[in-house]
Amino acid sequence: MKKIEFDDKLNKPSLAFQPLYKQVEEHVKQLIIERRWNPGEALPNEFQLAEELGVSQGTVRKALNGLTAAKILTRQQGVGTFVSEHNTQQSLYRFFPLIADGKHPELPAATLVSLAIEKVSPIVLKQLGLSEKDKVIHLVRQRLLDSQVCIHESIFLPYKYFESLMNETELPHTLYHYYQQSFNLTVQKTQDSIKAVLADAETARFLDIAEGDPLLEVQRVTQTIDDKIIEYRVSKCLSDKYHYFVELS
Amino acid sequence: MKKIEFDDKLNKPSLAFQPLYKQVEEHVKQLIIERRWNPGEALPNEFQLAEELGVSQGTVRKALNGLTAAKILTRQQGVGTFVSEHNTQQSLYRFFPLIADGKHPELPAATLVSLAIEKVSPIVLKQLGLSEKDKVIHLVRQRLLDSQVCIHESIFLPYKYFESLMNETELPHTLYHYYQQSFNLTVQKTQDSIKAVLADAETARFLDIAEGDPLLEVQRVTQTIDDKIIEYRVSKCLSDKYHYFVELS
Structure with missing residues (x-):
């Protein structure tokens, strides 16, 4: 993933640009679809993901928040973030x-x-x-x-x-x-x-x-x-x- | 509203404590119920609310996010945050x-x-x-x-x-x-x-x-x-x- 020069906190999104965290959200979703992690498996922590994707930890958190709200990820307080499994x-x-x-x-x-x-x-x-x-x-x-x-x-x-x-x-x-x-x-x-x-x-x-x-x-x-x-x-x-x-x- | 000595980013919530942003969320909801602002009316901005409630702007933002997700507030990009009205x-x-x-x-x-x-x-x-x-x-x-x-x-x-x-x-x-x-x-x-x-x-x-x-x-x-x-x-x-x-x- 390319590091991007603007952040949605500073710029209002225009038609041409998507806020950075949205792009990260899409990217992580794609990785889940491609089975980088299996259902039930834990994601790397925010720090590791931020480093890998070349974005801030705050941006990663915002992206993971979106995927959690969409129930694609499940968060367990103090344990980690997991790919939701359809068995709970x-x-x-x-x-x-x-x-x-x-x-x-x-x-x-x-x-x-x-x-x-x-x-x-x-x-x-x-x-x-x-x-x-x-x-x-x-x-x-x-x-x-x-x-x-x-x-x-x-x-x-x-x-x-x-x-x-x-x-x-x-x-x-x-x-x-x-x-x-x-x-x-x-x-x-x-x-x-x-x-x-x-x-x-x-x-x-x-x-x-x-x-x-x-x-x-x-x-x-x-x-x-x-x-x-x-x-x-x-x-x-x-x-x-x-x-x-x-x-x- | 009393200023509270811990923040949920630093401490895991225990049974006795509610994260600060949750308390702010409850408090703002109560103000809406009590008609401090009318349906359709704009809330003060995050900076003003933070100052009034004696909490950080980040905490206010998190609280308002919760109320927006619950559709109690409506956000208009670049305009402000409003008490949701049942007429849209x-x-x-x-x-x-x-x-x-x-x-x-x-x-x-x-x-x-x-x-x-x-x-x-x-x-x-x-x-x-x-x-x-x-x-x-x-x-x-x-x-x-x-x-x-x-x-x-x-x-x-x-x-x-x-x-x-x-x-x-x-x-x-x-x-x-x-x-x-x-x-x-x-x-x-x-x-x-x-x-x-x-x-x-x-x-x-x-x-x-x-x-x-x-x-x-x-x-x-x-x-x-x-x-x-x-x-x-x-x-x-x-x-x-x-x-x-x-x-x-």
Whole structure:
């Protein structure tokens, strides 16, 4: 990284220049994407990073603050700064908003129903940013809270990112952690569009409810820290004894 | 504010001590709650605040960063730091997640249907943290996107915070801004619990749909920056041409 002659404390950023700490933030993010450090691994301390990058320690701190706020890094007071791993309770819950009424959040178990390369609808291709010649993996799972089936999950993955997934005979319950560990794809952001729908015959059988019962349909598009769309998923959720929880602030 | 003898950069916070910037953050928040500055008004600059509070400018900056991240303050590059007002597009959208399919977010109009002090169910009292002897204002509104009724809104307010609201003959469309301006109650956080339900006869008539059509039911508890629960609301939303949008990161 080139040492730069201005600092954002002295100059207002113009269109042409990015504040130095932002450039450092981007650079460190790139190093994480390129797996210089593995998920869960500690970064060098601020002093070492500052020296290596030829910037001040304050600039490094500001850059790491940004990556911590974006949850790409995790800080442990008095221990160090780590590449966030999708296996802590907190990081797993963060993307799983269905909660049993009156209960604490819990991670649902998953049972794989089917896994195949499939011809998918134009809508799915569009959501994944793919064209008709791209192959798509389709995964169907049921998810269970407290041994009760509560979600029918239909997951679409671009084959180009997940080729070796087709060789698996079993998949872990928590896919985001698996994407990170096995494919170096770290989930950064999900966008959910939620509708109320009536259960069709097939979904009703699957969830052991009556046809025409109300369900939450959650369409989710998932992006990685390097802005790849890696997953489109349609979840049909029971909400008689469950609710989708959102905190806005 | 007392000048304190340690700084968090030198000492690890223990159970007994809070980092200095956190104390400053709390103090400035308290000043905002007490209306030393009005919504939309600029704070003194960091130098002046540092002098007044007897702390370093760096500590003030850190405290203001925290309040900006919590959206209590808004920063305008090169202009100053302001008490956030609930009237900018951004702050209004932040709490309104229903979007017409394929459209950009838009603020819905509101029509007042009824306004009265009412005896409410134990569930409503519990959500508002009130007891049976507390009075509750009940507000019913219809909300419209693009002139189409899309939400039946049932809003419950503790009478103790909103006494003078009963004298109003008309209410503004955007209530959170009105709460802030007229009652010094600034919304900081909402918690939504979302379920899919079937429309009952009354709601169906109200929304001009068929009985048994699927609806999103959003139960919302709203808190202010000083942690008061000021509103419980139940919204029944059409989702045939609309969706509730959530971004998790």
